Amino acid sequence: MKITIIGTGYVGLVTGACLAELGNDVFCLDVDQRKIDILNSGGIPIHEPGLEEIVARNRAAGRIQFSTDVAASVAHGEVQFIAVGTPPDEDGSADLQYVLAAARNIGKYMNGFKVVVDKSTVPVGTADRVAAALRDELSQRASQAEFSVVSNPEFLKEGAAVEDFMRPDRIVIGCDSSAQGEKARSMMKKLYAPFNRNHERTYWMDVRSAEFTKYAANAMLATRISFMNELANLADHVGADIEAVRHGIGSDPRIGHSFLYAGCGYGGSCFPKDVQALERTAQEYGLNLLILQAVEAVNARQKQVLGSKIQARFDNQLVGKHFAIWGLAFKPNTDDMRAASSRVLIGELLRNGATVAVYDPVSMEEAKRVFELDFYDAPELLNNIRYASNPMEALDAADALAIVTEWKAFRSPDFDQVKARLKQAVIFDGRNLFEPAVMNELQIEYHGIGRSV
Ligand code: NAD
Ligand code: UGA
Numbered sequence: 213m214k215i216t217i218i219g220t221g222y223v224g225l226v227t228g229a230c231l232a233e234l235g236n237d238v239f240c241l242d243v244d245q246r247k248i249d250i251l252n253s254g255g256i257p258i259h260e261p262g263l264e265e266i267v268a269r270n271r272a273a274g275r276i277q278f279s280t281d282v283a284a285s286v287a288h289g290e291v292q293f294i295a296v297g298t299p300p301d302e303d304g305s306a307d308l309q310y311v312l313a314a315a316r317n318i319g320k321y322m323n324g325f326k327v328v329v330d331k332s333t334v335p336v337g338t339a340d341r342v343a344a345a346l347r348d349e350l351s352q353r354a355s356q357a358e359f360s361v362v363s364n365p366e367f368l369k370e371g372a373a374v375e376d377f378m379r380p381d382r383i384v385i386g387c388d389s390s391a392q393g394e395k396a397r398s399m400m401k402k403l404y405a406p407f408n409r410n411h412e413r414t415y416w417m418d419v420r421s422a423e424f425t426k427y428a429a430n431a432m433l434a435t436r437i438s439f440m441n442e443l444a445n446l447a448d449h450v451g452a453d454i455e456a457v458r459h460g461i462g463s464d465p466r467i468g469h470s471f472l473y474a475g476c477g478y479g480g481s482c483f484p485k486d487v488q489a490l491e492r493t494a495q496e497y498g499l500n501l502l503i504l505q506a507v508e509a510v511n512a513r514q515k516q517v518l519g520s521k522i523q524a525r526f527d528n529q530l531v532g533k534h535f536a537i538w539g540l541a542f543k544p545n546t547d548d549m550r551a552a553s554s555r556v557l558i559g560e561l562l563r564n565g566a567t568v569a570v571y572d573p574v575s576m577e578e579a580k581r582v583f584e585l586d587f588y589d590a591p592e593l594l595n596n597i598r599y600a601s602n603p604m605e606a607l608d609a610a611d612a613l614a615i616v617t618e619w620k621a622f623r624s625p626d627f628d629q630v631k632a633r634l635k636q637a638v639i640f641d642g643r644n645l646f647e648p649a650v651m652n653e654l655q656i657e658y659h660g661i662g663r664s665v
Contacts, residue, residue: 216289319349386422444662539617
């Protein structure tokens with residue numbers, strides 16, 4: 213099928229590349245000339261395992277193209293996916309300006325029937341606003357062209373995006389019951405048929421329920437994490453081990469094992485903004501979602517947990533202290549530092565007079581960009597960040613090591629070397645990578661999250 217993807221970011225590029233891999237003829241549009249240039253010169257603008265190979269293969273086969281040409285993009289696809297960003301507005305609601313601009317562009321140039329798919333995460337009711345924008349553009353040039361707006365939210369995770377897209381747990385598609393909606397449904401069915409071969413993975417529903425499902429999923433996952441973090445903080449006080457508790461409750465199939473890891477808070481471009489946006493939607497209807505307010509508050513506090521533990525351990529005297537930081541990305545296998553817990557910790561340490569040596573397998577360049585923003589008000593603090601060339605080198609003469617991201621490369625370090633390089637053998641582990649008993653044997657002072665057994 214001929215597919216257009218509007219917005220060639222994480223979701224757009226993965227969707228475009230994977231649909232091309234399945235044999236579709238894909239046109240990826242972006243307004244960002246830099247991204248399009250990188251893609252046209254054979255690179256990819258993000259770090260995502262497996263993606264570069266798929267993009268290269270399909271580019272070579274002529275199944276995927278990248279462009280900033282809006283008219284050509286609209287002419288190309290019978291299905292037009294909108295995969296642009298929906299960042300938080302000042303009040304926390306989803307800013308729909310990019311989605312609506314994309315819709316207007318389709319309306320400006322379309323001549324025949326188009327299926328317009330909202331793949332971006334958008335609040336309930338957005339499909340109606342997209343349809344209104346399309347109608348408005350069509351009426352301005354007295355066009356009779358028809359369309360149907362479909363909701364097809366995306367559930368991929370960064371770092372496992374290709375795998376998640378290619379082997380989805382579920383495909384959620386919301387269509388309306390008009391004649392155009394039925395036509396859209398059969399086109400979406402054809403497009404997703406390769407994913408449903410062994411068993412049906414598509415959940416068909418009305419448009420609003422599909423839009424809601426996306427927020428409900430992210431809010432549920434964020435809630436599990438904040439709930440475990442809250443329990444971990446209590447475990448620290450009562451002398452229980454949250455890791456044992458995690459196994460104990462996760463073995464109940466009604467609870468399940470995933471997304472029960474306590475740590476130094478959730479980050480990324482999605483959970484923080486989607487929890488907020490769902491709260492805002494509720495407020496528009498006069499409702500307060502108390503659980504979600506708590507989920508957010510717990511997470512904000514949890515991002516400070518490493519800083520608080522370090523402050524307490526060093527009697528609030530951080531001036532002149534030096535810390536090694538392993539992990540800057542909001543999670544492993546990505547260079548994404550949006551809302552990363554590392555930024556909160558490093559802010560706390562530097563603003564209280566400490567210096568840091570940081571190491572992350574892929575986020576070092578992104579870190580330099582991000583820290584310039586974080587310390588715009590105190591640029592002299594940037595001199596107190598040293599960028600280490602490997603994890604061990606980051607440890608040299610540090611008063612302690614703090615682990616913020618659970619990269620595989622940090623899981624089994626040579627502890628003799630760790631001890632030899634640190635000024636004192638103290639580890640603050642924001643992702644519970646090590647066993648307290650083993651650390652004890654190694655005579656390493658170990659501070660995990662909820663592991664004060
Ligand atoms: P992103 O910022 O990586 O990419 C968005 C792209 O859209 C950018 O390259 C931007 O230049 C482009 N763009 C903006 N306006 C445009 C326009 N009018 N025409 C063409 N291109 C335009 O964003 P993302 O992470 O891919 O997220 C996109 C949406 O998908 C968001 O709603 C997000 O919540 C949702 N989502 C993201 C993930 C994820 O893991 N990143 C997963 C599921 C859902
Ligand atoms: C999340 C969802 O997992 C995806 O299904 C969804 O499509 C995506 O948001 C989105 O809507 O954009 P992502 O943000 O890429 O994906 O990353 P996750 O793996 O969910 O991790 C998010 C954060 O939660 C990370 O900071 C991670 O460290 C933290 N986390 C995760 C925990 O603290 N504990 C856990 O048990 C799991």
